[in-house]
Amino acid sequence: MVRPWLRLIVLAAAAWLVAGQPAEAQLGSLLSPGRLAKGHANLEGLANCQQCHESGRRVTAAKCLACHAPVAQRIQRRRGVHKDVTDDCVTCHSDHAGVNGELRPFDPKAFDHTAATAFPLDGKHANLAAGCAACHKQRTYLDQKTDCVSCHQDVHRPTLGSNCQTCHSTTAAFDELGTGFDHTKAAFQLTGAHKAVTCAKCHANQQFKGVAFSTCASCHRDPHRPAQGAACASCHASTDSWRTRQVDHGRTIFALLGRHQKTECAACHKQPAMRVKPKSDTCASCHVDVHRGAFAQDCRSCHNETSFAKAPFDHATTKFPLTGTHAPLACAACHKSLAGQATLPAARRVADFRGLATTCASCHADVHQAQLGASCETCHTDASFKVPSFTHATPAPFFAGGHAALTCSQCHTPQGALGVTQPVRTGVSLVAAIRYRGVATTCVTCHQDVHLGQEGAQCESCHTIDRAKFSVPGFAHAKTSFPLTGAHETTQCALCHKRETAAFPAGTGSAVRYKGVARECRGCHQDVHLGQVEARCEACHTTTVFTIPKYTHRNATRLSRFFIGAHTRVTCAGCHKPATGSFPAGRGTAVRFAVAATCASCHTDVHRGALGPDCATCHRL
């Protein structure tokens, strides 16, 4: 059933699979369980099997170590990672896993370099970014030497020998030798700022032997112009810093005076070593000309080294000598450009003294609002704004009497008559405009009309400026419609002219009434008779006294029979007694004048009515 030619085809196909290789390789690959790793590539092929394999004994250590002599040595000397090895190599190593097969079961992360080798990875050697390959350039790890130059380049071009650890350690970078090298062992001790200098600053080109250091100039360039010689230490006593205060500036052409003595060196010597000689001939070399060139460069004509602000400037040399209250003023009080610049840097300050006029108004505000013109000195001096003496232009009689002692401000008041109160200067107390021009001389300009228009505008008809307190000595009541007589002559004015609040010609208000006071007696006096008698008081009374000196009883004719006998000696009050009751003017208490002519109205009936009411039956007047 199986056809021979078909079998031949299949066998030929099988033969083709192994064709194309040398016979030995074909047989080797036929028997090999896999390709050898790259490291063993030279052992590929049937003829090489027994380079590693031994008949009946698999792979023996002897075969491996015959090639891997360094490992054999380490095993024998019990060193390195193989120091404890007793088993066959194949216990740990394996091949035939392909060209890229791993021959070493090695985990770099788990490998303890310190314990397994004589070269601990500490300091900068620990955690190298490139890993093992940073040092182990060859495939084998065993050829690597432990001396520094096997990995590092000797930049000293063997001038310092091979014992790098004398200066270097693994804990510091090569350029951080400050922590590694003990310079005290060197001839040149590092002090002060020298300690912080990197090695290369002095040891240029990695030259560490034979570096000159006898003078500062061995390393440092003299930046002074002119050169100050080799004795640097005469000024620069410390190596901590080039800064020094030991410089005798008097040795220079610019002796330090005043504030210059307290000025930091660096304030003038911007780069001390490089610009040690600033131009000292002009102040502007260091100082900013805040005057922006307004003055000649001869700053000393105004300033000295003591202070800029307290410059001994003689203002008398200007058009405006400072006298009086001007003398103690600070410059900025008038020269406004100086104000508010204290906090500015010098370069931005401007001290412009130009253009300031000498007129008062250039500094002072005209509180008079131009009433008095621009010639302030007519009234004021620079001693004070108070006007010491002023001759009033108004005629002399006006300033006599009570006006003589007046101060200006009593007539020239702020509200005077400008009627405004407004600030005329800022930054100072409120000063109102005071009217000086056009103040009227009429009394009411200054004085209030306490009469509220009752007496008209002619105050002088009663008052004079000679008398104090507006007394009116020249007033004659006799000229009025109510001449004063009798007791009225000595009566106080106020008893008749009372203060009242009412409507007056000048308006409603409170004033002593002078006009319109009633002339009738009842205008001032009270009617104590409560209307029992007529209104004409003068019928009985006079202005001299209220008592009635002589009275003829009314109805005397009709009462002729009454006023006889004892009745002629009785006083008025004997019959007219005070009584409380109703009167024509109302209810009250008054002497009753209407008295009945019967006896019983005055006399008491001692008979108690037993003899009747007609007393005349028995009694006679």
Place this chain on the structure above:
Amino acid sequence: MGGWATSGLMWSAVVSTASVAWVWFGLGGQAYYATPLETRAYAAGHALLRPSGPIGQTLGMLGALAMLMPFLYMARKKLRWLKDAGSLRGWLELHLFCGVTGPVLVTLHTSFKFNGIISAAYWAMVTVMLSGFVGRYLFVRIPRSIRGTELSRGELDARADSLRVELAQSMPSMDLLRRVDAFEHEVVPEAASLSFVNLFFGDVGLHRRLRRFARDLVSGGLDAGLAAEVAGLMGERATLLRRIAYLQKTRTLFGVWHVFHLPLVYLLLVIVVAHVGVTLYLGYVPFRW
């Protein structure tokens, strides 16, 4: 036929699955085989599972022995003095069991490392195994007696006729018998339209149509038990008729298959012998792990 045919494959499936599960999960094979070849020698399971290790080498030996068993089947077939040593079908089942289990064990032995020309032997083995499935497929399509000898055409026709009689007797009506005939006409190809595709996959369509036909019978009012009996007889007869139709083609293919299956076995044998010989020569002797 079914019982014998499946027992060898079934047992091979059981043994293979158990072996793989044991190695995979019990011996750490899962992690070991996932380790790249380059570093696998340093993985945890290497000592046990490497091809020369205790487990790996044992698996290789068992696999090799399993692969030798089919030769006994061949001997049983070819050598006259072995004619009474068990039934041919029993030997075939043993052949199937070993032919499937062996490659599985050998695959574990290789630790999935198919390097070198030795892999040619492995792939030859895999090819032989896969071709074995094809061969078995063709084999069961050549009707045989219960002793494993091929049935003659006359015996086949007689069997078909007897099934026809059984069908006719179980038919409740002539109309249904005519539908059965129409069905056979659909699923059994004419001599002029035989194709290899229909040979390999026609049985799938046959069984699908048969199930549909049975459902139609039940929905047409036929008793379910009777419908199942009719469908069973129809299936058996239709299958037989298809195999009779494809008999010559099947025999031709089976002959070609033998040519393909057997030489690879010889190639495999040669390489394995060399492999084992060299291994033993170099000291990788069993039980000296």
